[in-house]
Amino acid sequence: MSKKRYWEWQRPECPQNEPERTEFLRMESGRFKFTYGWMYAKYGLSSMECPICGVWEEFGEFSFECPEKFRSHPNLTMRGPVLYRVFANLVQEMEKEFEKQGIVFDEKKMDRWLWLQPGIRFQPWTFRIPCHPPQYSSFFWGCNTPFTAIVAEEVKQAFEKQEVAGVTFHPIEIAYVDEPEENPESFGPLYRLRVSHFGPDWRDWDKLERCSYCGQYLAPKRPEDIQFSVEHLTDYDMFYTYVLPGYVVSEKVYDLLQSHNFSNGPTLKPLDVVGL
Ligand SMILES: [Zn+2]
16 A cells, blocks of 8 residues: 655745734735735634733634624724633623534633634624735735635535535635725635644643633743654645645645646645655
8 A cells, every 4th residue: 555645735926025914914816916905814813811820822713703783892803902701701692692503612622722712803804805806816825814715616625526625615705995896796706725633733722831810821832953754644635734834735635636636736845744
């Protein structure tokens, strides 16, 4: 049996001298051609400030939509940080709302990065574009987040047809920056490609120290010499790993991308897996 192969999923190259925006993500369509649009999550939990351990913000992303009831809440528009007590009250209210949908936030049963932690984003994301629609492309990339993409219908269909495991697609809201003369939806539909699982961690979270006041993990830094090895693999075709900055993809994803003419697709870098 030939051994399995894996790749690192990377964004196509982006010019380094482009000014970065911190508030929104600037999107790229086609090599070095910018759309002058931004992708952002309209709803997400604020960062939180604890009097003991300081500001806490994660960058996780839910596959769940922000409950209707909270969409105009001032602390769900990514402004922050808010005080721990304010944050804790909001999370408690949200948990009740999610429970009505059958989603229970149980720290013991859920992936750690999917708890209602400060900074976590909800679906749907919005792609704001200027009146002149950008050049159409299969993949759009953010400058600040080198791995996450929004994709066109043909990419979603190909991934779903091949049953690529570990990825979900969520409709993107498209909006014009200026007064729209055309229907912005005519540019879509577009989807957020979300990788849904992490591979095994190098930490034992049950044994890590937590802030006694707010519960934030006082996590040790990742060892610099850690190498991606067989013990970090999963059965998913796409997954995050705590060991590398981006996604890992399987041969199925590699073959799929090779056999389609997607424009502006990711660069796949062959990955050495220690012990494979
Ligand atoms: Zn704290």
